[in-house]
Amino acid sequence: MCDLNGFPITTYDSELKIWSGGSEQSYFNDDLTVGQIIFKQLQREPQRIFQISHTENTRLTRWQMLQNAAKVSCYLRANNFITTTIETTDIVGIMARNSTHLAAIAYGCLFNGTPFHAVNPNVETKIVSDLFAITKPRIICCDAKDYRKVNEIAKSLDAQVIIIDGQVEGITNILDLLQVKLSESYEPTKFKRGIDRTMAILCSSGTTGTPKAVTISNSRKLFQAYSYLNADDVQYAPSTLDWLTGLLSLVTAGVYGTVRLISKETFSTAHFLDMCDHHGITWTVLANSHVAMLANAPDLQARQLLSLRHLLFAGGHCLVGTLEKMQSFLQAKGILRNAYGFTELGTVASSNYKVDSKPTSVGRLMANIRMRIVDDEGRNLGPKETGELFCHNGQTWQGYYGNPKATAEIQDPAGWFHTGDVGYFDDDNYLYIVERKKDMLKYLGMMYYPHEVEEVIAQMRNVAEVCVFGIWNETEGDAAAAAIVAKPGSQLLASQVQEFVRNNIPVQYKQLNGGIQIVQQLAKSANGKVNRQAVKAAYLNESQHCNLTSKQ
Known part of the structure; x- marks a missing residue:
């Protein structure tokens, strides 16, 4: 629910001390799965281009995508994939990049009511093994370049391997599945209350430990906030299917019939601008670090981003100076929007349409989302009071697959998610995230958050990115x-940073008493989010190396 300007509406109940997004009903019957909805959409204007692969130079019409996905579904049926309850439903594993036929695998699973478990292809083999050991997929789909990594895991699970991109001699390929003749009477699987069934299994961010297998239902909340999308839009997201933003772009393209633009390459400013130039991207969702990379690109010009109408970013905050610079390259206000959410919620919790006037906020709550700010004693807090965010989306969640203990730790019996994020609402009902609760630090008996020091350092004109730990x-x-990335072509000394912090932060316990390193880049997780623990590990490794060198 939005106001006349299209901005989310959030109200505050001062008695209960609960913030609520607007109320919004779905247009779709609760028995329909997302797969059934997408199946119907792909039948409309069948000759329209639905997907373009920039790196592979391939194009698929809606009809071709529909046919390919239906053939994947038929293959699952022929292999007796069970689709009864979440405890007994067979699962397909996916560990792949965004290549031409990845969507056919995913949509085919959705058509059949078969959950797919997506794992990032860049994580360590042990993590892949641990995650698939939880869900025990009967089929694992991967790219040829990852076959060796996947093959041993598949053997341990007695699972079949299917290659999505590339060729491995003697191993079933997606192209083999697409040779099957499809029956004209094919229809997706039907269910009672398909809305509650598990659609996909993704991975938690892993910022607080080993990633968990997060179930995502067929809820409409994943796509209903993007009903402004239409067939004239060109969507691009660099995320793979194991991230919520990757699933979001896959589903919204199918539901709203946009052009789905994909690439096998990881995000870079040059590659992104090249795709904007060739395909006219209108909608994109990026990591906050990607926005920083774009804003600080030395040769960026406003004309290169003229096609953009929606530039969403998530995964963390962007510095105010970076947002102002990014906004200067866009043709209008409201294009650049910050979003806050988490995988377990299965949707975005809030979105900020006023980045220009409230740059440090993550916005107002989306439709049907409720939020509480809770102190350490479990009491609800009011506006401008800081505490842990508890969030409720009003839908059934099946929890972390095979991990009821972890499920109970994050969601209480009343359905409230205990996010582990610390924040507050202002008097205009705009939400602000202070920091992850577990990132809170204590020095000389005083508590502080890394974010507080990062904001100060970011004010230095030669700083591109900063991570404090x-x-x-x-x-x-x-x-x-602090580990700091300097802007291209600039000269930045650790002593300058030390002095700047000393002059702008009056308290001793927030000074950079642990040291400073100027680095080429900050370690990031697969979805572009700065990995604070990995940055710290690299910092310690370099410090140890320097100490050993100085002693020799």
Whole structure:
């Protein structure tokens, strides 16, 4: 539910101390799965281009995508894939990049009511093995370049391997499945209350430990906030299917009939601008670090982004200076929007349409989302009071697959997600995220958050990216340390950063007592989010190397 300007509406109940997004009903029957909805959409204007692969130079019409996905579904049926309850339903594993036939595998699973479990192809083999050991897929789909990594895991699970991109001699290929003749009477599988069935299994961010297998239902909340999309839009997201943003772009393209633009390459500013130039991207969802890369690109010109009407970013905050710079390249306000959500919620919780006037906010709540701010004693807090965010989306969640203990830790019996994020609402009902609760540090007996120090350092004109973390010792606690990426062509010294922080932060416990390193890049997770723990590990490794060198 939005106001006349198209901005989300959020109201506050001062008695219950609960914030609520607007109320919105779905147009779709609760018995329909997302697969059934997409099946119908793909039948409309069948000769329209539905998907373009920039790296492979392929194009598929809606009719071709429909046929390919239906053939994948038929293959699952021929192999007796069971689709009864979540406990007994067979699962397809996916570990692949965004190549031409990945969508056919995913849509084919949706048509059949078969959940797919997507794992990022860039994570360590042990994590892939641990995750698939939870869901035990009967089929694992991967790219040829990852076959060796997947093959041993598949053997341990007695699972079949199907190659999506490339060729491996003697191994079933997606092209083999697409040779099958499709019956004219084919229809997707039907269910009672298909809305509650598990559609996909993704991975949690892994910022607080080993990624978990997160179930995502057929809820309409994944796509209903994007009903402004239509057949004239060209959508692009660099995320693979294991991230919520990757699933979001896959589903919204199918539901609203947009052109789905894909690429096997990881995000880079040059590659993104090349795709904008060739295909006229109108809608994209990026990581916050991608926005920083774009804004600080030395040769970026406004004309290169003229096609953009929606530039969403998520996964963390962007510095105010970066947002202002990014906005200067866009043709209108409201194009650049920050979003907040988490995989377990299965949707975006809030969106900020006023980045220009409230740049540090993650916006107002989306439709049918409720939020509480809770202190350490479990009491609800009011506006401008900081505490942990509890979030409710009003739908059934099947939890972490095979992990009821972890499920109970994040969602209480009343359905509230305990996010682990610390934040507050202002008097205009705009939400602000202070920091991950577990990122809170203590030095000389005083608590602080890395984000507080990062915001100060980011004000330096030669700073492109910054990550602050704690270096612990038992007598003082977590001393703040910083890894910093300088803007291209600039000269930045650690001593300059040290002095700037000293002049702008009056308290001793927030000083960079742990040290400073100027680095070429910050370690990031597969979806582009800065991985604070990995940055810290690299910092410590370099510090140890420097110490050894100085002693020799």
